[in-house]
Amino acid sequence: MISEPHTPVTIVGAGPVGLMLANLLAAYNVPVVVIERHHTTVQEPRAISIDDESLRALQIPELDAALKATCAMDYGSVYLGPDRQPFASVSPTSAEYGHPRRSAFAQPILEAMLAENLGKYPHAQIRFGEEVCAMEQNDESVQLTIQRHDGGQYVHTSQYVAACDGGRSPLRHMLGVGMHGNTYEKKWLIIDLKGTHDNFRQTRVYCDPRRPGINLPGPNRTRRFEFMLLEGETDEQVTDIDFVRRLLRDHGPDEHIEIVRKQVYTFHARMANEWQKGRVFLLGDAAHLTPPFAGQGLNSGLRDAANLSWKLAAVLQGRLPPKALGSYQAERPEHAWQLIEMAMTLGKIMMPGTLLKAKLIQAAFRALRWIPPANDYITQMRYKPKPRFTKGFFVADGADPRNTLVGRMVCQPILERPDRSLIRLDDLLGNDFALIACHTNPAQAFEGMPLLPFEQSLNLKRLCVTPRFYNPFPAAPGATHTVRDVSGEFERHCPGAQDIWLLVRPDRYVMACIPRKNGDQTVKQLNDLLQLV
Incomplete structure (x- = not known):
């Protein structure tokens, strides 16, 4: 079995989080290898919402402008009751971190862009069609046994490994790291469309116990619907084309347009018990699984990459001691879990169990309109947890955690x-x-x-x-x-x-x-x- 020279960092998984981490490390002049079992980046629609913190991180490899040129920028949400009348809206106008709070993008475009950009760095490479089948580590390095698509194997040695290999994460299982949290009982049907006739550019959230759902606009006349399956409905039944067309007919003018994808998903609110084990780090879905109700799953993964990348670079280049890497585990889980909790709260608003609960929720939100601070809290999306750490790699100044600047992301004016x-x-x-x-x-x-x-x-x-x-x-x-x-x-x-x-x-x-x-x-x-x- 062939062995290779050591690589400073190896990333397992060429999804958006792995590719983002690779681009950031390459921008920090760290040699990096990405291992991906598939033969290409993702081709089908996946994540569709990107936030201001993620776009800000894309400024480091100078990709923010290129991605924004493909996005439907700066959109909000309208919450509709069972009568299809709006009872709340979210339309943030601030850009504290230099970008709109929420925009729509296409994950295949982002992944292709990140993969192509790596080509400009001679010290970065992606190896498609290769899979990690074993892993061992010691105090000095991590050894990965990698199988190529032709069946051959080789040993690849790194100083550090980043597991960005998804929710089922084989590397997480190899490490013996468990997860805690919940799995949603109800399944959801995802429908991606191309060539929408609906030019409304806000998200519609159908808070209807008879069939909760979401209608999300995307760039280039794309659109996504998400509908909760009802008691007794099967995956085969809800993905039947006639069933899908009926749902589309009831929710706008797109009954007959092209369906790019229709798939049933189970949603999770779970987190890994450890984010670092020795020289291996978990990022993205390998570390946390977020319900989609707030559009924060991918964004949380990109935050992981932004947090870990500069620390790895500084340690490898001898500018920081290795103990600085421990702050990844100290800093990221708390904020990631806050966003999971936010998504679960939004899910409760979207999925009222009865018509009575739906009417009570509507009444409460309509009452908030008469209280300007409370109304702003909703419309300006201030319920989203701020990017701040209560512990980690910084020097606290003794001020109130809610008011201190330390541990917070600085604004970008x-x-x-x-x-x-x-x-x-x-x-x-x-x-x-x-x-x-x-x-x-x-x-x-x-x-x-x-x-x-x-x-x-x-x-x-x-x-x-x-x-x-x-x-x-x-x-x-x-x-x-x-x-x-x-x-x-x-x-x-x-x-x-x-x-x-x-x-x-x-x-x-x-x-x-x-x-x-x-x-x-x-x-x-x-x-x-x-x-x-």
Whole structure:
């Protein structure tokens, strides 16, 4: 059996999460190999909703603009009662992280785009038609026994392995990692259409106990319906073409258009008991299974990739100690489970057990319209858990967890450079750590800054942001860039920023708030945490 030279990272599974992780690692200059048992990326419709955090992560491999050109951008939802009359709507207008809160995309397009983009990196490759059939690991490496489509086998050795191999995850089973959570009793029929005649661009949610369902618009005149199976209905019955056509007739003008896919699914709300075992990490559906009611399954997987990728890169390149990898398990599960809980809550609204429950839910939501803060909570999608960590790879500042900037994703405002050209925050920061100062006078932006012993090792970029009503004079002393907060977004989302320096990680989470007064203690804590080699 042939053995290969060591690879820094091997990814098992070339779905959207595996390919995203590969692109991020390649962008961070880490050699990577992707193993995929199928012969191509997915060709049929799968996930169809992408959020602002995922689009932001796609900025790192510079794919966000290309994907957005294929998306139906910025859409919301309308909730309909059994009488088909709207009783609630969700239509967020904010773009705190630089992109619309919710857009429709096509998973085959995203996967093809990610796979093609890997071709520009000489240190990245995808091996289709190969399957992992055994795995062993020790303190130094992971050995994968891989079977090719022709039946031949070889041994592939890596420093780290990422299991992105789906909900049934063979690697998770090889590791002996169990899952906890629930499986929904009711099955759902998924119908994907091409060439819709319905030009309504919001999602319709049918909160009808007689047949709960969802009607989702997609890009390029595609449309998806999801209907709950009723008691006694079989998979064969509901996928019969006449049955499907009747459902379509009752829900719009698309009874006779092309059906791309019709399939029955069982939904899950489950999570792996461990996300890291030795040198192997679980990501995406291998780590968590999310009901589709909030469109967060794929997005949670892309968050996993964004969180783990820069840590692997920094450890492999000797800029962080290996213990930093343990923060993946510390940070990601809590937020992922919050999104699972949100999806389950939305499912209860969508699936009222009786007409009485449906009417009570409608009445409650209609009453909220008269309470502006409560109405905004719904319409602006503020019920979605914020991207923040309560524990992990950062230095807490002792502030209330609900108000602190530490452990939270920093906003992404539009900024103005001294030549008056506009740029997004992340496009300035690139792929490294950043130190951000907010100051009216760029010349004083970094005055009094304690010595940062880790600055060179982290390749730290310094950025001065002037408030909205102050011009960005040429770069502040010691700063890489000076820019202006065009609309006041940075000040609004980072209150008190003029009293601190923000240390931001490559995944755009705030690692520390260094006080302008007495910042030495925070710097010492950071240095202890980083323990650079």
